[in-house]
Amino acid sequence: MSRTVTYVGPALSKYRARVEAPPGVDATVSPSLQTFNSTVRKLPFKVTFQAKLKVQGRYTFGSLTWEDGTHTVRIPLVVRIIISKFYVNA
Numbered sequence: 001m002s003r004t005v006t007y008v009g010p011a012l013s014k015y016r017a018r019v020e021a022p023p024g025v026d027a028t029v030s031p032s033l034q035t036f037n038s039t040v041r042k043l044p045f046k047v048t049f050q051a052k053l054k055v056q057g058r059y060t061f062g063s064l065t066w067e068d069g070t071h072t073v074r075i076p077l078v079v080r081i082i083i084s085k086f087y088v089n090a
Helices: none
Strands: 002-006 013-020 025-030 033-036 042-051 059-067 072-080
Touching: 013 025, 013 072, 025 059, 025 072, 033 042
Parallel strands: none
Antiparallel strands: 002 042, 013 033, 013 059, 025 042, 059 072
């Protein structure tokens, strides 16, 4: 999942990502540090998900939080594992 974050605060600020991955999933953010200044107000980031088990399941929930030491911005994460070649032995 690729997204863009827009900064509206003072000229210089650095935000670090903290991920609480949904259960059963590993989640990483790249880059995990965003640096904003007077000319850089929008920056892209990417969240990558990897299922820990090959089990199709329900929706699970986590969050991505950007923090600068004073402010936090929380983004909910919702994941459902879908297996494209799902076989059931009957």
